[in-house]
Amino acid sequence: MTAQTALLATTGSALWLVVAGVWSLALGGVSGWAVAAAFHPSQMLRKVGVEHPRRVLQLHLDWIIMGCVMVAVGLATPTAPGWAHALVLAGAVVNPLLFAPLMFSSGWYTNRAYVAVSLASFTALSAGLVVCAVSLTARVVG
Numbered sequence: 725m726t727a728q729t730a731l732l733a734t735t736g737s738a739l740w741l742v743v744a745g746v747w748s749l750a751l752g753g754v755s756g757w758a759v760a761a762a763f764h765p766s767q768m769l770r771k772v773g774v775e776h777p778r779r780v781l782q783l784h785l786d787w788i789i790m791g792c793v794m795v796a797v798g799l800a801t802p803t804a805p806g807w808a809h810a811l812v813l814a815g816a817v818v819n820p821l822l823f824a825p826l827m828f829s830s831g832w833y834t835n836r837a838y839v840a841v842s843l844a845s846f847t848a849l850s851a852g853l854v855v856c857a858v859s860l861t862a863r864v865v866g
Contacts, residue, residue, distance in 0.1 A: 733802060734798060734799055734802045735802065736802075736806060737806035737809035737810060738798045738799070738801060738802040738803075738804070738809055739798065740798075740809070740813070741794050741795075741797060741798030741809045741812060741813055742794065742795050742798035742799060744794050744813055744816070744817065745790075745791045745792070745793070745794025745795035745796075745798060745816075746791065746795060747791075748787050748788070748790050748791030748794060748816065748817070748820070749787070749788060749791035749792070749795070750791075751787045751791075752784055752785070752787035752788035752791055753788075755780075755783060755784040755787060756784060758780050758783075758784065759780055759781050759784045761780075762774060762777035762780040762781065763777060763781075769827075773828050774827045774828060775827070775828060775829065775830075776826060776827055776828075776830060777827070779823045779824075779826045779827040780823075780827055782823045782826075783820055783821075783823035783824060783827070786819060786820035786823060787820045790816040790817070790819060790820055791816075793812070793816055793853075794812065794813065794816050797809075797812055797853065797856050800856075800860055801856040801857075801859055801860045803859060803863055804855060804856040804859035804860065805855060805859065808851075808852045808855035808856050808859065809852065809856070810852070811848040811849065811851050811852025811855070812848075812849060812852035812853055812856060813852075814845065814848045814849075814852075815845050815846065815847075815848040815849025815850070815852060816849060818841065818844075818845035818848075819845050819846065819849060822838075822841070822842055822845065825838065
């Protein structure tokens with residue numbers, strides 16, 4: 725099966741996972757400008773309150789990584805349960821965004837709501853990926 729055939733055969737929740745993954749990659753690409761600004765000698769982003777420029781880089785990289793994860797999982801597991809794709813989607817969208825508040829203050833690490841969202845996001849991504857892996861393995865083994 726070619727990549728084009730695989731994409732055409734992808735429907736439902738798997739297709740939405742691929743679409744979200746490509747948007748995540750687009751955000752990762754565009755956020756490269758913010759990375760350049762964060763590390764520019766003029767410290768441009770400090771003027772808008774960014775205290776931790778390394779978090780800008782982490783956000784940028786995580787958008788790219790999660791985009792690759794979503795595209796790969798969506799294409800590889802078109803028959804996985806839709807709820808598993810939804811869990812992967814939720815975790816892969818929220819995880820990169822968890823770096824955003826940390827750009828402005830490291831105090832978020834002790835905020836209960838932040839910790840709860842982090843825990844929920846990592847749990848959703850982990851559980852969704854495991855279910856998708858089991859689904860694919862069951863399909864391959866027969």
